[in-house]
Amino acid sequence: MSAGPGRVGVGPAAAYGEGAAAVALVATTAEVLAHPELDEGLLAPWERRRLAGIRVPTRRDDVLAARLLLRLCASRATGLSPRDVGPAQRCPGCGRDGHGRPYLPDHPGVGVSYSHADGLAAAAVGPGPVGIDVEPLTRRPGPVSVLRRLLPHDEVDAAGAEPDPGPALLRLWVRREALFKAGRDDVRLAEWTDRRRAAVVALAGADGARRALSPAPSPSPAQAPPSGR
Numbered sequence: 001m002s003a004g005p006g007r008v009g010v011g012p013a014a015a016y017g018e019g020a021a022a023v024a025l026v027a028t029t030a031e032v033l034a035h036p037e038l039d040e041g042l043l044a045p046w047e048r049r050r051l052a053g054i055r056v057p058t059r060r061d062d063v064l065a066a067r068l069l070l071r072l073c074a075s076r077a078t079g080l081s082p083r084d085v086g087p088a089q090r091c092p093g094c095g096r097d098g099h100g101r102p103y104l105p106d107h108p109g110v111g112v113s114y115s116h117a118d119g120l121a122a123a124a125v126g127p128g129p130v131g132i133d134v135e136p137l138t139r140r141p142g143p144v145s146v147l148r149r150l151l152p153h154d155e156v157d158a159a160g161a162e163p164d165p166g167p168a169l170l171r172l173w174v175r176r177e178a179l180f181k182a183g184r185d186d187v188r189l190a191e192w193t194d195r196r197r198a199a200v201v202a203l204a205g206a207d208g209a210r211r212a213l214s215p216a217p218s219p220s221p222a223q224a225p226p227s228g229r
Contacts, residue, residue, distance in 0.1 A: 022126030023073045024203050026134060026194050029119050032065035035072070037082050040064060042071055044086060058119070066116035070123040074104060074112060077125040087112060101183070111205055113181045120199050130205040131181030133174040137198045140166045141173040151176050170200055178202035 091100030111130030159168035
């Protein structure tokens with residue numbers, strides 16, 4: 001990630017097949033909204049209508065930042081400009097557009113995902129199913145008794161056995177959210193901490209994209225984390 005304001009950096013992309021790439025970006029909302037390539041005018045009319053319905057300014061900014069960051073990821077993965085990539089959404093349940101899992105209409109084999117939370121945004125684009133989730137380091141997803149109803153018992157119990165289960169439960173939460181967004185459990189999963197942005201991030205899917213995850217102090221390539229946790 002870049003150190004200067006108004007810029008969002010990326011680690012090295014992992015190349016696939018015919019030039020496809022996996023790109024994952026994490027940034028603060030302020031970084032995204034100050035990025036010179038990104039502005040609200042990139043959004044489709046239906047996206048702007050949805051933004052207009054969000055009454056809390058900070059939440060509106062987070063949603064806007066996540067949607068813009070997704071366009072930047074898609075731009076870097078496809079080689080198109082952010083203005084030439086148009087993510088769409090379709091609900092698998094009702095079949096309607098405008099909500100549900102995002103996708104790139106012109107790139108059916110490419111998976112996309114985005115996330116936002118309290119001044120943070122994350123997005124990912126890569127071959128096949130992809131899911132990404134970001135949360136503030138200080139967030140606690142809930143007590144063990146509640147999480148047992150939402151997540152696998154053995155994983156929750158293992159995390160809850162630690163002297164301070166909060167951080168472990170948060171890591172478990174973002175991992176499960178990323179897998180849920182990918183729509184599959186049998187994909188590569190990586191999780192890391194972006195301390196500069198006080199964020200915990202998990203990415204599911206896009207085999208080999210783990211090499212593109214490490215936060216970098218500049219747009220130059222960064223060393224990857226040793227493995228997914």
